[in-house]
Structures are given as C-alpha cells and as structure tokens.
Amino acid sequence: KNEVEQSPQNLTAQEGEFITINCSYSVGISALHWLQQHPGGGIVSLFMLSSGKKKHGRLIATINIQEKHSSLHITASHPRDSAVYICAVNTGNQFYFGTGTSLTVIP
Amino acid sequence: GAVVSQHPSWVICKSGTSVKIECRSLDFQATTMFWYRQFPKQSLMLMATSNEGSKATYEQGVEKDKFLINHASLTLSTLTVTSAHPEDSSFYICSATGHYEQYFGPGTRLTVT
Secondary structure (H helix, E strand, C coil): CCCEEEECCEEEEECCCCEEEEEEECCCCCEEEEEEECCCCCEEEEEEECCEEEEECCEEEEEECCCCEEEEEECCCCHHHCEEEEEEEECCCCEEECCCEEEEEEC | CCCEEEECCEEEECCCCCEEEEEEECCCCCCEEEEEEECCCCCCEEEEEEECCCCCEECCCCCCCCEEEEEEECCEEEEEECCCCHHHCEEEEEEEEECCEEEECCCEEEEEC
C-alpha cells in the first residue's frame, strides 16, 4: 500500500469547471505539499500545508489532519491549468509522493 | 519569493562518462537539500538528503558511489552521476528547505546514449 494515495489519476474538464483533486495519506506528517508539474517536467510548489486552508489566486488547498486527507481545488479552470498535480507529504524524516493526477482542461 | 535553480536543464552524455548537476538556492540559505529522480509517467522518488557540510543520507536502493552528492555551501548542492548508463536516463530534481518551506528546482533531464 502506498503511503500517499491520490484520486483521480486522470481528469478531463471543460474550461471554467471547478476541479477537485484528493490526497489521502497513512503516515504522520509535519507538512503536506501540492506540486504542479508541467509537460516539460518543471515542478512548481503550489502549497505547503500543516493545517487548515490556503488560497492563492484560483487555487485552494485544504487539509484535515485528523482524517489524513487533503484536497486541491481549482476554480474557473483554464487550459493553462493542464498539468500533473502531485501530493507529497513530509514526515519530518522522509518525503512520500503520490503518483499524481493528470489534469487536462479543454477550451 | 525563494527560487531554486538547476544547471544544466538538460544534458546528453555517452555511456561511461560522468555528469554533474548543480542545485542552487538563489536568495536563501538551504541547510538541507533533497535530490529526486523521476522516470517517465511515474512520481518523484527521493534519492538522498543532502546536509551542508556533512555526508548525504541515501535512500535504500540508491547507490551512493554512483550518485555522488556534495553540499559544499549553504546555497549549492551537486549530484554527480558517475559512469552513466542508459538506465540512468531520467529527470533529476532537487529541492531545498528555506523560510520553513520546500522549494523545488525546475529539474534536469539526463539522457545517456
């Protein structure tokens, strides 16, 4: 069993739709990261969370420590949001990565 | 905001040669840097944790004599892939801890022919 599970694995949405990507983990963590990886491979760190909720532009990330679950929401999705979104958790000693959610936003 | 750079962004080398990849924190001091590799269509895999001034800690299954990591200063860590083989072809990414956050470099695509 993977320490970090993401769903869905693949997601196709129409431009403007509200998108949710989920991440569940099974280990104790000091922080959870949401990463965005574009087709060229470059990675951008979107959020680092240890509790509650963070918002940046059209992106919102929430975490429930008790339920060991985090969600990444994208409001008013746009084709430029097409990328792979990766959930990663830091236990303090080690990073564990989800397998990623491939998002395609169609104009 | 904090930025981590990697150099080169892509490299092609012949089997048997060595390749050095640099990871720099541009506007902060990073006592800890991490190196990852990513195979096509797979997630990131942590290779090693690099602490400034000390030996790197390698994850199980990662050959420390093949993947040499040097963290000589608070802003620079290097990964050297020695005696590269085609199976070492991968995307190598570093990250650095700064300002209580983790910042990722843009990655280096290595192709070994």
